Amino acid sequence: MIQQKHFEVIIIGGSYSGLSAAMSLGRSLRQVLVIDSGLPCNRQTPHSHNFITHDGEVPAVISAKAKLQVDFYDTVQFYNGLAINAIKTENGFEIKTESGKVFTSKKVLFATGVKDLLPEIKGLAECWGISILHCPYCHGYEVKTEKTAIIANGDAGFEYAKLISNWTKDLRLLTNGKSTLSLEQTQILKNHHIVIFEDEIESFEHEKGNIQQIIFKNELKITVKAIYHKPPFKQHCLLPEILGCVLTEQGLIKVDMFQKTSISGVFASGDSVIQARSVAMAVSSGSFAGASINKELIDEDFKLSF
Structure with a gap:
């Protein structure tokens, strides 16, 4: 049980980024609290790739190893729970948790990630992170040369199709409705043998998250091994906005x-x-x-002693 209430730094979010920051600060002899609710965005993904020394490992295994190593430092403590409010005070910040616990700190780091806003298409959520993918650098090698689809439209769809064609030439672009690609973009994709489907998607047939068929509303069915999709997203945690943090046009914390x-x-x-x-x-x-946080704390300490 955590007896201490005040810390130099509170990190909200205890997945890969939060744990990495905690290690950096813990090794800098800072008193750190990591608050985490245990819901990483890739919890359904079976394997993580393109991370040297951990290629192909289960994401939960990577984070468990990381937490164990960070826990070695007695300067870092963990609180399992959800942070529900943040207030800027005269001396720093006050963080309230869902259980009613209140912690204070000089600095706050948000490593809370984002929440994908998946289309309400039957089977998509079950396949997300397993066979419906967002990043070819993370997962493309495992489905190289396979029958692959992309769900996208317009300029984004054109660029996405160009990118994914590096991993497979057996590619089709699903606009899920009328295409908004330009005539030139359409012709370029056709010249590269990328088939465009404008039919609306009804559902995804799958076996434990592994895609089998895409079923369209006109009853057309196509078989693919993998699908790429970049859904819109929102911040997983609202506290940065509550504190007044500016977001970018894309919805990221600036x-x-x-x-x-x-x-x-x-x-x-x-x-x-x-x-x-x-x-x-x-x-x-x-x-x-x-x-960066450690450097700011050092600089402030020297200003106070001047």
């Missing part, structure tokens, strides 16, 4: 080169700030955020 948000003392890292979502990117930004 940070500078030191992971600082628009609110003094508030930092952010991981998927909540990065367009290119991956475990490796999240770890990198978390580690750097931890170093």
Whole structure:
């Protein structure tokens, strides 16, 4: 049980980015609290790739190893729960949890990620992260040369199709309704043998999340091995906005080169700030955020002693 109520840094979000930041700060002798509700966005994904030394490992195994290593440092403590409110005070921040616990700190780091807003198509949620994928760098090698579909439209669909064609030439673009590609884009894709389907999708047939067939509303069926899709998203945690942190046009928390948000003392890292979502990117930004927070605390300490 945590007896301590005040910390130098509170990290909200204890997945890859938050744990990476916690290690950086713990090794800097900072008193750190990590608050985590235990719902990482890739909890359904069977394997994580493109992260050196952990390629092909189960995401939960990576985070469990990370937490065990961070827990080695007595400067870092963990609280399992949900942070529901954040208030900026004269001396820092006050964080309230769902259970009623209140903790305070000088600095706050949000490593809370984002929540994907999946289309309400039968079978999609069950396949998400398993055979309906968002990133070819994370999962493309495992389905290389296979029959593959992309759900996208317009400029985004055109660019996505170009990208995925690096991994497979057996490719079709599903616009899920009338295509908004330009005539030139359409012709370019056809020249590269990428078939465009404008039919609306009814459902996905799957076996334990592994896609079998795509069924359209006109009863057409096509068989594929993998599907790529980039759904819209929102911030997984509303507390950055409650504190007044500015978001980008894409809905990410706006940070500078030191992971600082628009609110003094508030930092952010991981998927909540990065367009290119991956475990490796999240770890990198978390580690750097931890170093940036430590540097700011040092600078403030020297100002106070001047």
